[in-house]
Amino acid sequence: MDYQFREIEQKWQKYWADNQSFKAEANSDKPKYYVLDMFPYPSGAGLHVGHPLGYIASDIFSRYKRLKGFNVLHPMGYDSFGLPAEQYAIQTGQHPAVTTETNINTYRRQLDQIGFSFDWSREVRTSDPAYYKWTQWIFMQLFNSWYNLETDKAEPISTLIHKFNEAGSADVKAACDDDTRSFLPTDWAAFSEEEKQVELLKYRLTYLKESTVNWCAALGTVLANDEVKDGFSERGGYPVEQKKMMQWSMRITAYADRLLQGLDTIDWPEPMKEMQRNWIGKSVGASVKFKVEGNDKQIEVFTTRVDTIFGVSYLVLAPEHEWVAELTTPEQKVDIESYIAQTKKKSELDRMADAKTVSGAFTGTYVINPVSGERVQLWIADYVLAGYGTGAVMGVPSGDQRDWLFATHFNLPIIQILDAQKDIDQQADATKEGKYINSGFINGMEYKEAVAFLNQWLEDQGVGKAKVNFRQRDAIFGRQRYWGEPIPVYFKDGLPYLLKEEELPLVLPEIDKYLPTETGEPPLARAEGWKYEDRYEYELSTMPGWAGSSWYWYRYMDAQNDKAFASKEAVAYWKDVDLYIGGNEHATGHLLYSRFWNKFLKDLGFVQEEEPFKKLINQGMIQGRSNFVYRLSIMQNDGNKFYFISKSWADKWYKSDGYSQSLINEMGIDFSFEGPNKERSISLSGIHVDVNIVENDRLNIQKFRAWRPEYQDAVFIFEDGTISSPTGGGQEGAYICGVEVEKMSKSKFNVVNPDVLIAQYGADTLRMYEMFLGPLEQSKPWNTNGIEGVFKFLRKFWRLFHNEAWEFTVSDAEPTKAELKALHKIIKKVQDDIERFSFNTSVSSFMIAVNELTDLKCNKRAILQDLVVVLAAYAPHICEELWSLLGNKDLSTAQFPVFNPNYLIEDEFAYPISINGKMKMNLNLSLTLEQEDATAAVLASEQVQGFLNGASPKKIIFVKGKIVNIVV
């Protein structure tokens, strides 16, 4: 029979499901291999053709590893809490759990059709109480922990309490809030329970604190920094403002250094690591305190160039700095206030666009440089950010271009501090070369010496010290939304307390509608009678979207466990993710938070590895490829007329800059409008057309007529200039559409649904075609143009096993040398390609192999059986069918054929002969020949002599098995 992909694919998908063919073994002698996909948020739109790209790649890898003898864990699940379901619930009143369930079913159906080897017995859903019980449990562990800087890890809060009891706060080195109190053990003992809790909260790894948050009024919730783009919410694009609120936070900054160091130990794409490094933003420098003249305040600044401190000619505060009002002299008050008013008006976007213009205002106050005792002016300026460092900066115009511009603009002194600084009257020179001048006690020193000396000096004087600063802030961990994990906390006397472990999960209560209350409280406040022990108010925020995804890979290891998030044995066996495939949009969100929670869980001994994802691959984005038809509209006195003109005519139109009578004549259009503004009554517009009725940019006229009622009688001017008959029918020319690459979206009619392609070509073709498209990591527009080629390949492959009458026929004859060579070439190629994630090149190689074997008319079992296994990871259905036709069972338990290099050994090679590096001809030479004999043979060739044309070779390069180059 011909290749019947529909029946074959359905048959084997059912077989795999019925037999649980891809269930990972819990205990196995085989080495483990864990392949993870970033699990999807099940959106209402379902999968488009871009989503499965990474899943296909990881599936090929998983199936390959299985054939190579690994116990493979390859699970799938759903990140099923999230805003869209809730927005939909607000609009329709439908419970988000219901729509989520529907969406998941759609996803599952679509995923199943593609033939993935997921172990569905381990499926997880973050919105399932059996799952979020453990998300809540981890939250509780974080609440019950503090970060000990001495041991450099998280510890149970009990060890901190023990320290407080024994020695008070003195010996404690912790990652904590800035406003912790100093106390003796006797003070601690005398604290009330409430006071103790207040103090401990400042140390906990998740804590409640009044913080400035990104408040999005339109979404009614706070957003994390990585959910805000240019002052607008990433989702929806609503304005975001800064607002002070009591919020749960995660003390991720405690792990900043470890998150940074860990990057050097993992195999991730460099850009991804770089993004995380930038996000964490570590800078090494010093903090220095400047005394304010006539006030007992000290302004602390952070600098990465403490060595330039003698060059300070002014100090700047951020306009939002809380001391600004107090430190402004009465004379300057008007200036400062008008400047602040001015900066407040500027949105964040304006501030960015304005980066080049210098602005600021003098407070009238002076501060004292602690190293020189000099008094310098205190300014405010919006180039200083309140949120970074201390919100105060020292200005060193000779060494920093921005400071130089500021000083020049406001006529402040520019002091040279290094003898190597050049042209500082033209611009700043940030060199670290040379020796210090005008720099008091560091005069004559060099950079390294000066930094070390100053850091020590500042510390001795108590006016500063070496300091490391991070850009990263603690992560806000609460959303004023319904569809998320409830935070397992209740409040007693205004203080937060955890639920008992056995009270988990704290299940989301039912509410009447999914909106904030009239008083602005989160939706959970609507839940009637929802109180802890019927008395205490629960926390009304829910967890942010990233909570459930920050540990899910552990749940897959032991998904049904109700005693622990995963058993110790399961964690000990699977350890970490060997290969993680997903998009790079999660660089600073999910991937950072996951590493943070992982390190925390490791500190407490729940998991074993410092890093959860050993190797990471980013699949590129699939963009949409939109098609256009060009509609020529003619407004005439007797009504409007429309012509759809094919692409080359549209091109001509645009080239002639619009209206051209000669072009209109050429197209044979009757355009008899007379009067003024003739050219304005005719216009051309490109209109998006559904890509599903276009094939290879050629419009399917009939489908187009049926697409929209108004196109039913459309008139076309085809590529060859002929005009369609208004009623359609008959023989018609080609209408070619225009093309543009855009985001894949419904409104652009460029969404390609995998279901459609699977119906037409089958899952195996889709899988291979998605890989064939290009390197996995590259972004590219989706283009269905080449899919036929892949489908033809699979038919050709099928054909190898069948005779002219489509009867399954294989021979048991001994394979020839050429056949073995073709086979072993592909074995090696696929092995190498998969190991380096170059899936596109193996698809080409499969085509070559099948072409070769077709030419050889090979239908030998000895060859084809191995070929089936080699192709199995890419096109599992057709291979499983052929495998069973060959009389075998369960391809998933087969072994990948062993490559034998002997079959590839050649005794001759067609050497390319080049003259002066230009290839001229090929010459067959024995591969046993060495330099001397080979060159002799080359020169003896008549053809070579012909090319030399009498010239005598100066030198002959001979690279065995590669090339001969004759230099004349």
Next chain:
RNA sequence: GCUGAAGUGGUGGAACUGGUAGACACGCAGGACUUAAAAUCCUGUGCCCUCAACAGGCGUGCGGGUUCGAUUCCCGCCUUCAGUACCA
């Protein structure tokens, strides 16, 4: 501006450590089969000159360099995409 990735035929792309640039596929053109179309199969296909073949010239964003030999290495520049944004 900074950081990162990329730039190869009409198109997607290949060439893995410097060694035959354009594999494989799409598209296109021609042919076979067919009453016809579809499907299938065969042939050709980087560009230029040439009726054509032979031969030749030019060709991996641009300009240089290293080398017997560069898509690959080095220097400078241009363009596109992504991330980031006054980070002290």
